[in-house]
Amino acid sequence: MQFHNNTPLRAAIVGMGKVGRIRAGVLAARRDVALVAAADVAPEAAAALPGLRFETDYRRIVDSSDVDVVFVSTTNRPAAEIVCAALEHGKHVFCEKPPGRSIGDVERIAAIEANRPDLKLQFGFNHRYHGAVMEAKKLVDSGTYGRILWARGIYGKSGGADFERIWRSDPEEAGGGILLDQGIHMLDLFCHFMGDFTDVQSFVETMHWNIPLEDNAFALLRTEDRRVAMLHSSATHWRHRFSLEIALNDGYVNLAGILSPSRTYGEETLTHCRKDLTIHSKDAAERQSNTMIFDKDESWTLETGAFLEAVATGGPVRSGTSADALRAMTLVSRIYEARR
Template identity: 25%
Template sequence: MNKVRWGILSTAKIGRVQVIPAMQKSQYAQVVAIASRDKQKAEETANDLGIFKIYDDYEALLADPDIDAIYNPLPNHLHVPYTIKALQAGKHVLCEKPIALTAREAQQLFDACQQYPQLKVMEAFMYRFHPQWLKAKQLVDAGLLGEVKTINAFFSYFNNDAANIRNKPETGGGALMDIGCYCISFPRYIIGTEPQRVTSLIDFDPEMKTDRLTSGLLDFGNGVTATFTCSTQLQPYQRVNIFGTKGRLEIEIPVNAIADEPARLWLQNNSEIKEMLTDPVNQYTIQTDEFSKAILNNTPVPTPLTDAVNNMKVIDALFESAKKESWISL
């Protein structure tokens, strides 16, 4: 069987701990190289994960003719520049979320992709490949919740380390960019349309200048809304509730579903609550499978880049709303 040969840009923790081990379980992918500007880190990661090729320069990895696709988990401000460099080097790219720092930058990437129609680019919202979300979408589309009227998401963790990349505004840190992007993506995926206007309230850390607590309201029109709160300085927790005129669906661990345990959802109709379990899966492996198959079969990627651009438009509008203390139309 043909496999897509992957190169990894950087030794970022998300790659070392989650994505690379999952990619190595894919039947359609082979991780052949990793690059880091710190050669020792590259060597240590390669030894730990059994990766054959090591580069101490990102451009050298991009130039490797034996690499077909790039996984880009670099800091947010490097997502677009190095994804474009990868395209220029003839590589497909799976890029971590958020795809860019702004919608304008995301659009620049979209425009650049038009010059390379043979190459695939996708934002790595791995949650969309998990059976729990496929089940949620199926239940909603089948009308088991009636008409969906509102979706609520909460996502938090605690990290007040000023040296951490997630707490640096210049590199795209903060709650809204790091985890709020999920809370925006959820209702857009389930409802299937884009919000018409948004409003938000943001609390910024006085020293690090990143948003540490962000709440938002998305108006999809026709009385359909979505609300969320995300924080980088609260007790770790995540949950999604989807409310319809006939039922409610709750997703226990919407983002970081545990790979070797069943995922749990609860469907409520009136006073009856039914627990549903999905089989244990690694959503990162499935994401790799589906993206790699799109490359091998030359078919569209599961999530088009327009989705990434639209998600960034909402993020931009939420920041603008907090600044202006008003609703922002999209």
């Protein structure tokens, strides 16, 4: 199914929480798409988009003949069911991460997708579209600093005053704790930069919060050619932190901070430097490094645009594919299984 440039795509959003409202804002700013409907189990969510067709049952959206594209921004539990239903009703689908609560969810989605090659499916791993990440990927792929040796990622938040009561801390609704909720972003970036991992070791713990899910996950991942990535995903990082360090044969590429909607992870920067074994002071090392600062988050706009371009032109989905989703979910599952 392809669309002509003068025919706006007709989009609907299922799930009008924080992320759904962000996607709605992105769609509203585009001229090649018309947001025609929304759905949420909470009737009061209709107030976010006054005048728009609103349903409390997503099935009335996916079964609608006047909808071409469905954006799924729900909690984790119903996401896979909604994606499958939308694909089965001939809709292109964009679904936020995680792609489900289990590998089985992703495999079920992928099986339906395989029978509908005319439809586009993308999952929302928007961190790939952050300015620092895109520039880091260009640097690494250019070979300027050689081959990746190892990577170390820290993604932490404080949980929040109501952390023990929100849906993200409910096993039935979420399916997993901080690893599935936030750590999956870092796992996706590890795969983005380093490819597949064959070996997994982990500690997955509930250290502080009174919840039946993990609030900290520590993992060591190794590729077949023996490169290593280290992850700490935490809901007890009292000062929010995003950090991805990449060491290569001839230098390093470090990302610090990320421009999240909450703006609590600090300034988004990318620092890179060629190795110099003669440098022995911090000041000298800093003088040799190059730092880029990113002050605008365009990840939501760029990611949404890439998906809509694939829908409009019939071209391939290049990032956030079902294969990417399955790879990330497989790592999540293996980290849970390898816990000691």
